[in-house]
Amino acid sequence: MFKPHEIYYEKSVEDYELGKELLEKYKDVPKKTIESHNNIEEMRQKENKEFLKMKTNLIIGVRKTHKYQENHKVSDYLVPYTSSGCTASCMYCYLVCNYNKCAYLRLFVNREQMLEKMIKTAEKSDRNLTFEIGSNSDLVLENTITNNLVWTIENFKNTSKGKLTFPTKFDMVEPLLDLDHKGKVIARVSVNSEDIINNVEFGTSRLKGRIEAINKLKEAGYEVGILIAPVIFVNDWKEKYLELIKRLQHELSEKVKRDVFFEIIFMTYSYVHTKINEEAFPTGDNLYNKELMTGRGRGKYWYKENLRKEGEIFFRENMKKYFPNNEILYIV
C-alpha cells in the first residue's frame, strides 16, 4: 500500500469532499501547500537522480483543463481524469514528459465535475461513445488510494449511452469484481515479457498477477483487452515474446480466450528518458539502442521501419497460431 513520504496540496482541495478525505487519511504525513500542481518550484530544482524519491510524494490539486482529445483506437476520446502520473517507475513511461516535473502521482479532487462532463457528452451524442479515462495515469493503482475507479463505475453505469475504458499494469482488481458495471466498462491489461517486467517496469504488478487479474475481470463480466506493450526489441526479443504469447495461451481462461482483443505497441523512447534513467537507475538496462532506433523529432526515438515491419510480421504470425480467433486491433 502506497504511503506518501510528503504531500503537496493546493489549498482549494479543502473545498472538495475527496480533498478533505485525503487530507484526513494522510493526517500524519508532512504537508506543504502549493499554488499550482502544475508548477512546483521545489520539484523543478531537483536532480534527475532524485527521480525515485520524488515518486514517493503525492500531489493533490484541482484539475483545471478538461479538454477531450479525439482518439481512434479503443476509445473515441481521451479524457483528462482524476489523476496524472504514477507511483511506479517504468523506464520508458511516456508520462515522463519533461524531465522529472510531471511523473509523480497527482490526484485531482474535482471528480464530480469531470464525471458530469463525461455523462453529458455521452448522453448528448448520437453515437455510443467510449471514453478513455486512464491515458494520464493508472486508475487501478489510483483506486487503491482514492477508490475513484469504483466510484466512477458506480456513477456511470446508469447513463443511457457510453462506455468507459482504461489500461492498467496492476492487479489490484478485487474492488471492481462485485460491481454492477452493466457492461459499460472495457478493462485493458498491459503485459510484457516477464524479464522485461522485472527489469524495466519497476513498481508495477508482476506478469502472473496481471494474467490472474484478466481472468478475474472477465469472470466478473467485464469486456477485456490485452495490450502487449511496449514491445522492446531486446537481444532475444523473439524468444521472449514467443514465451509470453505461449504463456498467455496457457494461463488465460477459456472465457477470456473466446473474445479478448489485443493491442500491440512498439516502444518509443526519448532523450529525456535516457538522461533520467542514466542518473536514476545507474545500473539499469539501457533501452536506447542507436543501431535499432531513429529520431522522430523533438528528442524522441522509435524503432527503424524495417525492425517494426519484422516485429509486425512476427506478432501477426504467432498470434494467428496461438490466438486464431482473436482480433488484433492494431500494431503500431
Ligand code: SF4
Ligand atoms: S504503470 Fe504506466 S503510468 Fe505508471 S510508470 Fe508504468 S507506464 Fe507510467
